[in-house]
Structures are given as C-alpha cells and as structure tokens.
Amino acid sequence: MPPVPARLHHERIARSDHTPAQWLVMTHGIYGSGSNWRGIARKINERRPEWGIVLVDLRQHGRSEPGTPPHTVAACADDLAALVRELGDITALAGHSFGGKVVLATRALARVVQTWMLDASPSTRPAYMKDPDNSVIRVLELMEQLPRTWAKREDFVAAVVADGHAPGLAQWLAMNIVPDAAGEMTLRLDTAALREMITDYASIDLWPTLLDPAYGRVEIVVAQRASVFTPADREKLAHLPGHVHAHAIDAGHWLHIDAPGAVVDLIAAELP
Numbered sequence: 001m002p003p004v005p006a007r008l009h010h011e012r013i014a015r016s017d018h019t020p021a022q023w024l025v026m027t028h029g030i031y032g033s034g035s036n037w038r039g040i041a042r043k044i045n046e047r048r049p050e051w052g053i054v055l056v057d058l059r060q061h062g063r064s065e066p067g068t069p070p071h072t073v074a075a076c077a078d079d080l081a082a083l084v085r086e087l088g089d090i091t092a093l094a095g096h097s098f099g100g101k102v103v104l105a106t107r108a109l110a111r112v113v114q115t116w117m118l119d120a121s122p123s124t125r126p127a128y129m130k131d132p133d134n135s136v137i138r139v140l141e142l143m144e145q146l147p148r149t150w151a152k153r154e155d156f157v158a159a160v161v162a163d164g165h166a167p168g169l170a171q172w173l174a175m176n177i178v179p180d181a182a183g184e185m186t187l188r189l190d191t192a193a194l195r196e197m198i199t200d201y202a203s204i205d206l207w208p209t210l211l212d213p214a215y216g217r218v219e220i221v222v223a224q225r226a227s228v229f230t231p232a233d234r235e236k237l238a239h240l241p242g243h244v245h246a247h248a249i250d251a252g253h254w255l256h257i258d259a260p261g262a263v264v265d266l267i268a269a270e271l272p
Contacts, residue, residue, distance in 0.1 A: 015046070101204070118221045129202060149186050222247065
C-alpha cells in the first residue's frame with residue numbers, strides 16, 4: 001500500500017476586491033517555507049489580480065506534516081499533487097531550488113498549463129554533496145553541528161554569520177528557530193531528513209519530464225551569479241523545444257532575497 005501523502009500547510013494570497021480566475025501554487029527550497037514568498041506573491045497579485053497565489057510548505061518544512069519516509073522529490077511531488085487535486089483550481093506551479101524539481105515532478109501528476117523552476121536544474125548533480133562552493137550543503141553541515149536550542153533567535157543568526165554566510169541568509173534561516181512545546185527556541189528542521197531530500201534531489205534526472213510537451217509550458221529561471229546550472233545545462237538551455245523557455249536574473253541562488261523585484265517582473269509578465 002503506497003504511503004499516505006503528507007498534508008501540506010498552505011495560504012491563499014488574493015486581493016479582497018478581486019476574485020482570482022486562476023491560481024498559482026508557489027513553493028520554496030530547502031530550509032524555507034511558503035511564507036518566504038509572501039511579499040513576492042502579494043506583488044504578483046497586485047500586478048496580475050486575476051491570478052491568486054497559494055503559498056505551500058513542503059513536507060519537513062514550515063507547518064506541514066513531516067510525512068513518512070522515504071523523503072524524496074517523488075514523495076514531495078505526491079504530497080503536492082494531492083493538494084492540487086484537493087484545491088481543484090490550480091493552473092500553474094512554481095518552485096525554487098529543491099522546490100523547482102518538486103514542481104517539475106508534480107507537473108507530470110497534475111494538469112497545469114505552466115510550471116516555473118526558479119534556479120533549479122533538472123539534471124543530476126554528482127558532485128553536489130561535496131562541492132565546497134555549494135551554500136546549501138555548507139548550511140546543512142553547519143546546522144548539523146550547531147545546537148538545536150537557542151536562548152534567542154539572534155544568537156543563531158550570529159552563529160550563521162560567523163560561519164561566513166550573509167546576514168540576509170542567516171536571518172532567513174532563523175525563521176526556522178521557533179518555540180517548541182516547552183517554550184524553548186528550537187530549530188524545527190530535521191537535518192537527517194533534509195540530507196535525504198537533498199541527496200535525492202542531486203541524484204535524479206528530470207530532463208525527460210521537462211522535455212515532454214504533454215504537461216504544459218515550463219519557465220526555467222537561471223540565477224546568473226549561482227552555480228546551479230552547469231555548462232552542459234546551459235548548452236541544453238540554448239536548444240530548448242517550444243514549450244520550454246529560459247530566463248536569466250542577475251542574482252545569486254537565493255534569488256528571492258537578492259532580486260525580488262526582478263522575480264516579480266518576470267512572473268507577472270509571463271503568467272498566461
């Protein structure tokens with residue numbers, strides 16, 4: 001019997017004076033939550049009021065159920081597809097980083113017209129887990145070493161900055177320091193489950209799914225100052241079929257922190 005999908009926390013963003021005709025599900029990358037994209041979602045909705053945004057927390061993140069193992073991209077896609085079916089009015093999907101691969105996998109399970117991959121490559125990444133320049137892995141290794149409980153969130157921020165990370169990234173990560181049942185400030189992320197998810201993310205090839213035109217348009221957003229897309233990826237992006245479009249944004253991998261305005265401009269312009 002297949003595992004029951006995790007129930008995913010979600011939040012709808014729409015103007016009070018306008019009922020959206022279409023809805024875009026937007027989800028996050030590793031260590032994030034749907035609320036990370038709330039400011040961007042509101043600005044997209046201001047620009048395109050006929051579109052509402054559903055912000056979704058993936059399993060093991062935010063306020064969603066943790067889900068049962070294995071913790072993989074496919075399991076996350078099953079969770080998200082179950083939510084799309086439950087909501088019943090979803091037209092497009094968007095995901096950042098790990099979430100980009102999740103929405104691409106979900107695209108093959110749910111009928112949508114457009115899928116956004118925000119600085120997420122469909123490729124396998126054999127060296128991903130050992131890349132010294134990979135900020136995702138550096139953050140994971142740091143959180144595996146740091147205490148789980150903190151006197152205050154600012155102490156966690158200081159520890160992340162002391163490890164060489166930008167203050168903006170540290171403050172974003174600190175959103176995962178929350179009061180537990182006993183009132184202690186605790187890291188809510190399960191680093192073992194996250195390592196399993198990231199390892200799977202790096203090992204799967206979703207190019208066949210991407211190149212299948214049966215599941216709607218795909219918009220691939222490349223953060224130009226990040227290293228997610230290899231030279232081989234970029235060569236493939238130069239020769240895409242008609243249903244796939246590549247866009248570049250001058251940002252690092254955490255593009256919602258580096259260049260939120262550019263993200264809003266692009267999505268608002270390219271939504272159907």
